[in-house]
Amino acid sequence: MSPATLQLDPRDNVGVALATLAPGTTIRVNHADCPVVESIPAKHKIALVELMPGDLILMYGMVVGEVMRPIPQGGLVSTSNVRHRAAKYTEERQPAANESVDSSLWRNRTFMGYRRADGLVGTRNYWIVVPLVFCENRNVEQMREAFEEELGYGRGQNQYRKRVRELIQSRSMSQGLLGEFAKERAERVFPNLDGIRFLTHQLGCGGTRQDAQALCGLLAGYIHHPNVAGATVLSLGCQNAQASILMDELRARDPELSKPVLIFDQQKSGREESLLNQALDQTYEALVEANRATRSAAPASELTVGLQCGGSDGFSGISANPAVGYVSDLIVGLGGKTMLSEFPELHGVEQELINRCETDELAERFAHLMQTYAQRAKAVNSGFDFNPSPGNIRDGLITDAMKSAGAARKGGISPIRDVIDYPEFVRHPGLTLQCTPGNDVESVTAQVGAGCTVVLFTTGLGTPTGNPVAPVVKISSNSQLAERMPDIIDFDAGDIVDGSMTISASAERLLDLSIRIASGECLTKAELLCQYDFIPWKRGVSL
The missing domain is CATH 2.30.130.110 (Archaeosine Trna-guanine Transglycosylase; Chain: A, domain 4)
Structure with a gap:
């Protein structure tokens, strides 16, 4: 050739x-x-x-x-x-040969992570502020502007900045450090806290009860996430997504409720000022405690890695995706967790994935989720064949099955240990299939809500996607993209295309970078750009 x-x-x-x-x-x-x-x-x-x-x-x-x-x-x-045309499949497994890659050289590799009380290990240390309903988005934004500027995490200006300044000065005075904090602050007040993330959305009421349940499950996943120290939750009070549902979902993931969760109800508080002053005061005290966390060495097996793609091109399936798949196999070999999502982009490779499922029950669940998803799309006169975007088509991915054949390479060759639905949390070591849309941000949002502490995101066209609590590592399928958009690309896999680098060698370089990012030694481009995308999936047809 x-x-x-x-x-x-x-x-x-x-x-x-x-x-x-x-x-x-x-x-x-x-x-x-x-x-x-x-x-x-x-x-x-x-x-x-x-x-x-x-x-x-x-x-x-x-x-x-x-x-x-x-x-x-x-x-x-x-x-x-x-x-578009895809091969038909059955739920009957034809078990594939057990294949694996050699992870032995990585067996003693560690990263510096945050070990939580429940035993999970995070790659970042965040506090999150979330609304249970879109009515509270403005109040969340008020808190964001007040906290980010005064605590040294960003810029903003509103009347509540004064409140946070008073909190800082009050604590500083008790420690004899008033002069230190009386000046304008540029440095961070809490050096061990990587940031406060404010996760606004457009859900919580007006939809179905199932929508509210799914939203509470997703938010519970973010609170339970090992990159999160605790949460402040703002509730209007009358919405479908009730605080009691959120706490039930959190108990399902963390029966001991090992993290602080501060819940504030605006309709009970009365005036907005009363609500926000309470939220600011109590959150500030919680930040003091969250700042006590420090990094310590953890084996690479404690990583949970999302496998994602967006803005794919005709090279994605021969360079970046196989490299990510090899990384997935290495992590699985070490005893870690990886997660392959985007079900519309697995259409056409169902039989291959069914054959890799470890049990008949997992194969049946995967097939059922795929069939249900496909039926929902057909019910609104759409289908998986509508998935490729104009950019995909322009750069060589002209059918959904063609796109899926390359996208599935992100899952490597490891056996499939579990199949979960949205918004369930990851349960077992090994490779998990998670039902999400192909929409980049919805899918990354879901993966992180399921516990992914790092996301490997391949792109051939250039996608700036990030996440509020988990670093998203952007991998280009071609070197021209890496050169053209260096502000969003973290790793160039284009040398696989020209033959100057093997898939395995590129993957080992990528894993090394991922471990350094997990340790906080360097930030992703999305983190540097403050690209914190968060879109919950409203369980309708999203391809």
Whole structure:
């Protein structure tokens, strides 16, 4: 095969153009010449044989499309001549051979994390402020502006800054440090607290009771998250998402309720000023305690890593995604947890994942969640085949099955230990499948709500996504993106495309970076940009 073209599996009848192929040139495939009869842009697919209507397009050895119009050998595979088609699957497992990667060199590798009372280990130390309903978003913003500026975490200005300044001065006076804090503050008051995160949203009332339950489950996951020291919760009082539901969801994840949760009800408090002054006072005292936490060495097996992609291109499935999959296998081999989500982007690879499930029950649950999701999409005259975005299509991912075949590479080859629905919390070491949309922010929000302490996020087009409490490591599928958007990309996997780096070598570099980020030795680009995206999934059709 010419280095300008890649055939991903011997069964494939299309190849990936690694560089733009000009008509009139010839590539060599399986010791045979293949003439290029039209321009094939880089990342797009070239027909390696003549294809006729009804023929199936094969990539990675699996069905990713169906031919609608004749495609000559050496012609461009595009939306004008191919439509979505995926292989059918059954719930019956055909257990795959046990495969693994060698994690032994990483066995003694540790990261510096925050060990919580419940035994979980975080990579950051945050306090979170959350509303139970969108009516409280303004009050959350008031707290954000007051705390962030006065505590040295950001900029803002409102009438409650004075209140926080008084709290600082009061404590400083009791410790004989008034002069230290009387001046304008630029440094952080709480050096061991990485920040306070304010998670506003548009849910909590007006939807179904199931929406309110799911929201409370998600927020409980964030409170229980090992990167979180505790939470301040603002409630209006009359909304569907009641504080009692939140606490029940939190007990389901942490029966001992080992973290402080401060709940304030505006309708009981009366005036807004009364509500916010109480919330500021009690939260400040809780921050003093949260600041006592310090990092200590923890084995890499304590990591929980989300496997995510967004703004994918035709190279994602051959560079960044396989590298992340190899990292996942390394972490699983160490006894850690990894999580593969985005169910609309697993359509077409269901049988492969079913075969990797450790039990029939897990295979049945995965199939049931996929089928239910697909039925909801069809009920509103949509479907998984609507998933690829204009950017995906423009850069070579022309069908959902083609996109899924590459996206699934993020899950590596490890057996699937668990299957969870949104907004459940991760339960077992190993690889977990989590039902979420393909929407980048909704899916990352869900993964972190399920306990992911670091998220590995691949992109071929450039996506700035971050998260309020977990570092999101952005991995580019091509070096041109890393050079063009260095402010959002943390790691370049493009050298896999040109052959100068193997998948395994790139993955080990990525794991090393991830451990340093987990230890707080360096921040992700999203953290530096204060990109704190948080969108709860309202259980409808979101692809």
